[in-house]
Amino acid sequence: MSATFAALWAEIAPIGRTAGGGYLRYAFSEPELALRDWFRAQAARRELAVTEDGNGNLFAWWGSPWGPGTVLTGSHFDSVPHGGGYDGPLGIVSAFLAVDEMRARGVTPARPLAVAAFVEEEGGRFGVPCLGSRLLTGAITPGKAAALRDRDGVTFSAALGADPVGALDELAHVSAVVELHIEQGKALVDVDAPVGVASAIWPHGRWRMDFTGDGDHAGTTRMADRHDPMLTFAYTVLAANKEARLAGAHATVGRVEAEPNATNAIPSRVRGWLDARAADSATLDRLVEAVVKRAVDRAGRDGTQVNVEAESVSPEVAFDTDLAARLAALLGGVPILPTGAGHDAGVLSGHAPTAMLFVRNPTGVSHAPAEHAPDADCATGVTALATVLEELTCR
Amino acid sequence: MSATFAALWAEIAPIGRTAGGGYLRYAFSEPELALRDWFRAQAARRELAVTEDGNGNLFAWWGSPWGPGTVLTGSHFDSVPHGGGYDGPLGIVSAFLAVDEMRARGVTPARPLAVAAFVEEEGGRFGVPCLGSRLLTGAITPGKAAALRDRDGVTFSAALGADPVGALDELAHVSAVVELHIEQGKALVDVDAPVGVASAIWPHGRWRMDFTGDGDHAGTTRMADRHDPMLTFAYTVLAANKEARLAGAHATVGRVEAEPNATNAIPSRVRGWLDARAADSATLDRLVEAVVKRAVDRAGRDGTQVNVEAESVSPEVAFDTDLAARLAALLGGVPILPTGAGHDAGVLSGHAPTAMLFVRNPTGVSHAPAEHAPDADCATGVTALATVLEELTCR
Structure with a gap:
């Protein structure tokens, strides 16, 4: 599994990497567009239909798009300038591999599963973090988002190629959201665990x-x-x-x-x-x-x-306490911990029961080139995500 | 004379001016190149031959280029980003008008007179102020200057279109240098004088x-x-x-x-x-x-x-004390004052007797859009410069 992870990871590792080892993957920049193409290719390879939501977010569907009980997973491709390569992409790569593992296990989901790539999570280009998930949930109006400008004066609408459409009614069909993410501190190192479940995001x-x-x-x-x-x-x-x-x-x-x-x-x-x-x-x-x-x-x-x-x-995001406890138990009693970092899962948590899985980060460094998770821990993360998604789509 | 100054000044005032009133006239940028073209046109209008020194500096000659006893005047076109329009250009515009006034007076110089436009005086693009005069005098090696880079990584050589040639032997023929400049403080306001002579530049x-x-x-x-x-x-x-x-x-x-x-x-x-x-x-x-x-x-x-x-x-530049006293007396006893600002004249002062004339600045503001000198004071500066150049080229 570790080798499988490493092989898929290697496909995207060079995209947007600078000489200093950090990444420039601004939303809709050339590297981020290349990652979106890669996303479509991965979906096609797995026969997952891809939809867009009119806000810049992509979804690869195993099952009927936005069908009853939809389970959302995934993360984002964009990076902070000269940040690490794991923050965001790890959640998307792990989601595709979790689909593979579920299929290898013979799982047949009773509910649709979507692998999502949310746009502009870092706010590195247009200044508002989680812009894609905020649009999808109506936390920001399309008009306000449309007018946001990057440092060169380009509007979000211009970058998107259209005015964003804003909140989707179909969101009401989502029964659960799970975002896997590299940990951005050393709490999992302190307790010597490769994977943990989030309890809350600081305001x-x-x-x-x-x-x-x-x-x-x-x-x-x-x-x-x-x-x-x-x-x-x-x-x-x-x-x-x-x-x-x-x-x-x-x-x-x-x-x-x-x-x-x-x-x-x-x-x-x-x-x-x-x-x-x-x-x-x-x-x-x-x-x-x-x-x-x-x-x-x-x-x-x-x-x-x-x-x-x-x-x-x-504001503070308290993730669904029951869901966190259920998933932590399902994964054999992994630790439950809070984080100071914002995530699309935090924005989505007001609309469906939401959980996050964290993967151990040996240095705790994030938003910098030293951000890293070992392949073995990433593979453990994929297995954990597959187990969680199986639980949420089947039971 | 005030109207004559205003008319010539109006030709260059719009070049490189931004919406905020400040100027973007980086060395070899489009506006600075437009000002160089304007310089050639002004020289042609007066039948002054233009030479370049292989370092980016321009010279318009009344008399034989670099002939014995050459007198240099002029200043620079480049601005600090969003700076004022007077710092530099006032010395060049005043020099052309001083030539006109000398001719109107029937002066026939015994020595060649050059109106100079030095490149990259502010160091705003390549980081080293007075780069043109430093190259001309050998204060910086051509190799070091060639490799200087702007914020986009463009080298000075690339901007110049060739490697700079460095020090010119002909500099030994210069008998005097006079740079006219807007004052960058309020010393002339304090003593209520439109024009003054510089004593020294602070280290x-x-x-x-x-x-x-x-x-x-x-x-x-x-x-x-x-x-x-x-x-x-x-x-x-x-x-x-x-x-x-x-x-x-x-x-x-x-x-x-x-x-x-x-x-x-x-x-x-x-x-x-x-x-x-x-x-x-x-x-x-x-x-x-x-x-x-x-x-x-x-x-x-x-x-x-x-x-x-x-x-x-x-290091500290003490301008030629005798020359300063002579010119101040010639101008009817105008004040002699030090300045905290660097100038090409400071670099040249190690190679020939050098003086500076300052023109009153009502607010004392410089390197900002509010930098300004009244047309009447500028006209007084032109007359003073013509008197000084007549003295230096004829006596």
Whole structure:
């Protein structure tokens, strides 16, 4: 099984990989389109009919599309820029292999099974994570999604080739969702288990912080005369880190853009994005409030302005407790654990009983080239997913 | 004269201007090439022969190119990104108009006069300011300049269309250099004078600071497990500001690039550029040393690494004292003042007696769209430049 996994994995491993080992698989970019073609070929090889939902999401069907009791599995192809190759694709590759294993076991599903590839899960191109599953479930309106722009000004509609259609009524026929994903921490390493089941996703969000001041010459402007937004930005980065530590939460500023971004010019604007997550919504709200307050205080001292806007905020997702317990028991008592990462499964969990399987990640690193899961653990993940899908489609 | 200036200025004002009012006139970009064409047309209109020096610099000649006692004037066309339209072009437009005024006065120069357009003065595209004048004077080797790359990986050689040739022996024939430039502070406003003469350029330089850490997932990585280079960068930005204030010097971090620059990823690398300037080299050295020490200390606490490399360092330029006094007296006792900004004239000052004329800037703003000089002051600058060039070419 480990060799079978490795062989299929090798087909997609080079797609979108950069010289530094990280991946550039933005939604609808050339590599992501190649992965979509690969998806269609895999479906054809297994005689699974492929449908699109008018929102950029693909589904490969074993059984009647959107028939009663449909079970959804799969994940996404897109990566964060220069991220790892497992986050997303592992769930899709494992789903196709789980279909093979179910067939090898002689399983005949009583309900339709769909392998899904959701679009723009990372929000790396259009800024809103889980955009495909949000559209499918109606969590974002088609109009709002249509107008989202990438860094080059291309709209989501233009990239999709049409306006998205939004929520599908057929979603009501879904009886269960299971997404398999590489773990993005070291909890499974700590308990020495190759596979686990998710309990919850921390509430989380991203906030765009615009710091504006007065652009001027770096050489000739007296320090006392400056209104430099880079200072306010820098202070806010450190404040976010301190406040997150105090709150037992997570805060990160991983993206920054300065204007004009010239060595010899005081910037007129610095834009930073705050990613914040906490175990509960009250803590998350307090954290963001504290960071914004400190940013505004500092802006007052720097003579700059700061404006903070939420780009996306996801409340806590508690996965179906009964389903998680049932699947963990089915898999021989594997551990049940929470995660700080958002997933399409989190968006879908409001519409059908939803579960996630995690596969062990030896370093815990994710969203970076070192992200990795051993073939043997991935094979264990495929077997576990096949067992779970058999249970959900047959019983 | 004010109307004459305004008319010629209007010819170039739209070239490379963006919707925000700032200019994008990178070396060899479409707008800068358009300005070079305009330069040739202006030279032709005045029957001035144009030569190139094999380094990207243009010269329009009144008299025999590089003949004995050549007097150089002019400036540069390139801008910092989204900078003002006066920094550079004012010196070239004023030079052509000064030729007209000298001719109107019936002046017949005894020595050749060249109007120069130096390439890549801002270092906005290839990172090394005054690249054209550095090549011409041998302050940078052609091999090193050839290999410089812009943000898209294009080399200077590729942009130039050939390898640069480097220092010209003919430079030995230059008897004087005069660059007219908009003032980039408010010293002339303070003393209520439209034109002044430069005494010195502060020593200054730019240092590339590479902060490296461990890229990882922003949602799932515990705060205690992080090695986030954005924190070290942010601390260093604030430290540079504090140290510069303590030293009575200038320090700016106006350019930053994060990798992978994704909202939901802890960066693996943040690159920031430090621009530092001081009234004397000892102060500048102490300032940079103090900033680097604080960056390294903080990197130790963050578990990150920092590497600082000087991209260019320019020692103090004391312009020719006798020449400055002579020109200030010739212009009726205009003020003599130092500046924190680097200029091609500073690079050339090691090779010939060199002077600069500054034109009043009401707001003192430079390297930003608000950079501006009134037409009347610009006209006064043209007259002053004509008087100075007449003195230098005839006496």
